[in-house]
Amino acid sequence: MLTIHGVTRSRASRIIWLCHEIGLEFRQVPVIQAYRLADPDAPDAPLNTHSPEFLALSPAGTIPVIEDDGLVLGESLAATLYLARKYGDDLGPADLAEDALMMQWSFYAATSVEPDALTILFLHAPSRLQSGDDQAIVANAAERLIRPLKVIEPHLSTHEHLVGGRFTVADLNLAEVLRYAQGYGELMSQFPAVMSWLERCQSRSAFRRMWEARLAEPE
Structure with missing residues (x-):
């Protein structure tokens, strides 16, 4: 199943909208932007773009990131173009x-x-x-x-x-x-x-x- 890393209040909205158009199921991991947090590096901070586990996936530290069949892809427009080509039928x-x-x-x-x-x-x-x-x-x-x-x-x-x-x-x-x-x-x-x-x-x-x-x- 496609995984989307990123909250919907981000450029992940583009990918989520596309998935709904296609009817493509996905799992969303709500990674939040570090700048929205008072202390993104605090031990109790929610998963964010400074979190080590997210940086291990995306060294650029930006959302959204998708995982699909082993492909890890950042940049929201690259992701929408890729998904439209692969799954989108008339949307691609x-x-x-x-x-x-x-x-x-x-x-x-x-x-x-x-x-x-x-x-x-x-x-x-x-x-x-x-x-x-x-x-x-x-x-x-x-x-x-x-x-x-x-x-x-x-x-x-x-x-x-x-x-x-x-x-x-x-x-x-x-x-x-x-x-x-x-x-x-x-x-x-x-x-x-x-x-x-x-x-x-x-x-x-x-x-x-x-x-x-x-x-x-x-x-």
Whole structure:
């Protein structure tokens, strides 16, 4: 059985969502990020990314990590692409061209979108008063995201999905990255096709199942 090391409040959410889409059973080991703990090295600390037993599995000390048939694999996008190819049927590529396009969109999400989208996620809290410095950092991150979103918007204006006319791992990977920025309405309202596509992705029952599990975990 597939094992996923990592809490759902992490990039493991991508892998868990994919497993629910496929109907792939998995065992989850709730490794928590060390930075979320007051003292991750304390004797009574929960299993975390500083724990020796986890570092023995993943010297990089990051989650998620999967184990599947003897393969140990870190990096969440590598894991989703691998699982989609192996188990995903229509969620994975039908041929080499689709495989290349799914990698293209996934890598574009990771390199061109995720860094600034994460800045927005961590610093933009609509219900909390922000410092002037944080507001400026968020505004700058949003400004930088306009360029990649201008690449994504025209494609989604004429296509229901990113690749192959169907929901695939490419949609899932990009949707989970763009989720980090979707709460910043000043940015996202400029890209209605992206927002409509993101809403469709997040209305899927597999996403909702993952999201309910994520919300059930401690913050």
